[in-house]
Amino acid sequence: MRDYNEFAQSELDKLIPIQDKFKAEFNIDSFVNWFYDSDFHILRLYNDENDEIFFKYIPIGTFSFSSETWMWSWFNNYLSESNKSETLKIKDFGEENSFKKLYEGTFPSDKFDGWEFLAISYKILGGIGVYNVITDNLNFYLLLTEQITNNNNPEIKMLKQKKMDCGNHGFKRPAYVCQHLNLQTAVGFEEAFETYEGMELDDEDDFQAWCNECEKVRIKYDGWNEESEKFAQIKLVCEDCYFEMKKINNP
Ligand SMILES: [Zn+2]
Ligand SMILES: [Zn+2]
Known part of the structure; x- marks a missing residue:
């Protein structure tokens, strides 16, 4: 039987250089604002109207600062992203390998678990990078699957109209x-x-x-x-x- 901690660490070690390259390529740290749209599962990083970038994402899970628990997206009724069911593939993988953290919907955790889960999600679901949205009470972990470049994209147009x-x-x-x-x-x-x-x-x-x-x-x-x-x-x-x-x- 594989050891979970060893496995998680090795996936995290693989993700780090990929993530560094991703951040450099898209200049991720230059954007001070974020907005995500759960209907289209699009993350917008921006400084102003002319300095912005859009990515499709899969919501992986959340870490709650108040309850100090992790919750996988497939388990989370508050998340409305239609593609959150993708994370069931991680659950399946967890069951096959008896990795409890990957198949239990929610459990006591810390914010470092989240990065391991992102790394494992990257391995199982693929993508171009990851992003961690930090709100007052949550860390929301996103797997980014592709950049959306076309500004005439109807979803981006609609997203920009969501002003209220x-x-x-x-x-x-x-x-x-x-x-x-x-x-x-x-x-x-x-x-x-x-x-x-x-x-x-x-x-x-x-x-x-x-x-x-x-x-x-x-x-x-x-x-x-x-x-x-x-x-x-x-x-x-x-x-x-x-x-x-x-x-x-x-x-
Ligand atoms: Zn009336
Ligand atoms: Zn309303």
């Missing part, structure tokens, strides 16, 4: 609805144009919807004007809230 931080859904694209639309009751759902979830929008377009009562007022005033807008009291919500409201009205 909804308390419930995180960073999303803004949407505008009348004061009457809500997440409990159906009040009608008139849209400025037909929409579907995740659709691309031009920069000058926004999701916009209003209720049946607002539609009556809008027709009465022959469109949006000071009076109909006063009745509607348009408010800002996020796109996910918008589509939840739409669902309530079109069950």
